[in-house]
Amino acid sequence: MIKKGLSFVAVIVMIMAGFSQKEAWLELIKLGGMLSVMLSILLVAACVFFPVVPFAIIAGLNGAVFGIASGVLITLSGSMLGTMLLFFLARYGFRDWARKKTSKYPKISEYEAYFHQNAFTAVLLGRLIPVIPSVVMNTVCGLSTIKWAVFFTASTLGKIPNVLVISIAGANFSEHKLVSFGIYGAYMLIIMIIIYRKYPHLISNRKKTEQSEKTP
Numbered sequence: 001m002i003k004k005g006l007s008f009v010a011v012i013v014m015i016m017a018g019f020s021q022k023e024a025w026l027e028l029i030k031l032g033g034m035l036s037v038m039l040s041i042l043l044v045a046a047c048v049f050f051p052v053v054p055f056a057i058i059a060g061l062n063g064a065v066f067g068i069a070s071g072v073l074i075t076l077s078g079s080m081l082g083t084m085l086l087f088f089l090a091r092y093g094f095r096d097w098a099r100k101k102t103s104k105y106p107k108i109s110e111y112e113a114y115f116h117q118n119a120f121t122a123v124l125l126g127r128l129i130p131v132i133p134s135v136v137m138n139t140v141c142g143l144s145t146i147k148w149a150v151f152f153t154a155s156t157l158g159k160i161p162n163v164l165v166i167s168i169a170g171a172n173f174s175e176h177k178l179v180s181f182g183i184y185g186a187y188m189l190i191i192m193i194i195i196y197r198k199y200p201h202l203i204s205n206r207k208k209t210e211q212s213e214k215t216p
Contacts (some may be wrong), residue, residue, distance in 0.1 A: 029058075034143055037074055044078025048086055048134070055079075056184070059163055060170025071167040076159060083138055088141025101174055118148040120154045127158020129194055162187075 015048070029036045040062055046052045062106070063071035126137050141151050165187040169180040 023131030029061060030065055034209060036065065040074050041081060042079035044075055045082035045085065048079060048082025048138070056166055059166040060173060060180075063167030064173055067163075068167050068171045071171065072160070072163050075163045075167065076156065079159055079163065080152070080156055083134075084148070086135065086138040087142040087148065087151060090139045119144075120150050123151055123154035124158045127155055128161065129191065 029040050040058065044052060044055070044058055044062075045056065047055050059071070059075045062075045065071070067076055123137070123141060126132055132140075165183060169184040173180040173184070
């Protein structure tokens with residue numbers, strides 16, 4: 001009960017803070033400085049649970065304010081903070097809720113089976129080619145037997161390309177808007193082509209799931 005209570009409080013506080021203060025946080029982030037770094041990390045972490053601010057916006061803003069290298073590091077730190085928190089919540093806090101959440105995705109069973117063969121590759125590919133929603137992957141991994149160090153390493157490596165591309169686009173946005181849109185657009189086009197050619201069955205199942213969630 002204590003674990004569940006602490007887990008619940010941590011999630012609620014993070015999400016509420018993100019929603020209630022998101023505009024103020026974004027303005028503070030634009031100012032730069034150590035406080036901006038901390039706020040940016042927390043805001044990105046909150047986005048792992050719920051899209052308080054679209055990830056592309058906050059990641060691009062980090063790239064524009066802190067530069068590409070620092071922006072990537074800050075965004076990646078926040079993303080992994082939220083990712084690992086959700087991973088441990090699923091493993092030790094809300095296992096019943098987590099299983100109910102993943103049961104809505106029929107193809108998850110195939111993904112779980114792949115863990116037994118090569119957990120590192122399964123997580124890495126899941127990050128590089130996001131055919132499964134991130135929140136679902138974090139939850140599934142938390143429920144699995146994968147070691148947290150393996151999950152952390154594979155997730156970090158898999159997130160780097162997306163974070164890097166968005167940070168580069170954000171860093172160039174103020175002076176070269178067309179270049180920024182072109183960089184991000186090209187990246188998304190490549191990802192979509194890979195998904196539709198390699199994993200068309202997962203796309204169809206994801207659409208069915210989203211439709212079923214909208215149906216009362």
